[in-house]
Amino acid sequence: MPKSNVCQPRVKKRLPLIRCECGAEILMVPDLEVMSNAIETHVREHMQKEKDPAQAEVVAERIRDELIVQVLKKASASPK
Numbered sequence: 083m084p085k086s087n088v089c090q091p092r093v094k095k096r097l098p099l100i101r102c103e104c105g106a107e108i109l110m111v112p113d114l115e116v117m118s119n120a121i122e123t124h125v126r127e128h129m130q131k132e133k134d135p136a137q138a139e140v141v142a143e144r145i146r147d148e149l150i151v152q153v154l155k156k157a158s159a160s161p162k
């Protein structure tokens with residue numbers, strides 16, 4: 083019996099991702115400026131869904147905090 087020869091794609095080293103509560107994934111990059119731009123871009127997407135500007139601010143702060151906390155956690159957990 084031949085061994086089953088399932089051709090698996092080489093598993094790439096997983097790049098760290100942070101995930102927003104909406105399910106969107108943001109790729110973590112070592113460049114802080116790029117990272118914060120990516121977060122801000124995503125925060126703006128959330129704000130655009132809110133009709134009430136006050137509510138948009140609340141949502142923006144929550145999303146931004148959540149994403150930044152994830153970045154910090156991943157950054158401190160990743161080996162050098």
Ligand SMILES: [Zn+2]
Nearest residue numbers: 102103104106
């Ligand atoms: Zn989101």
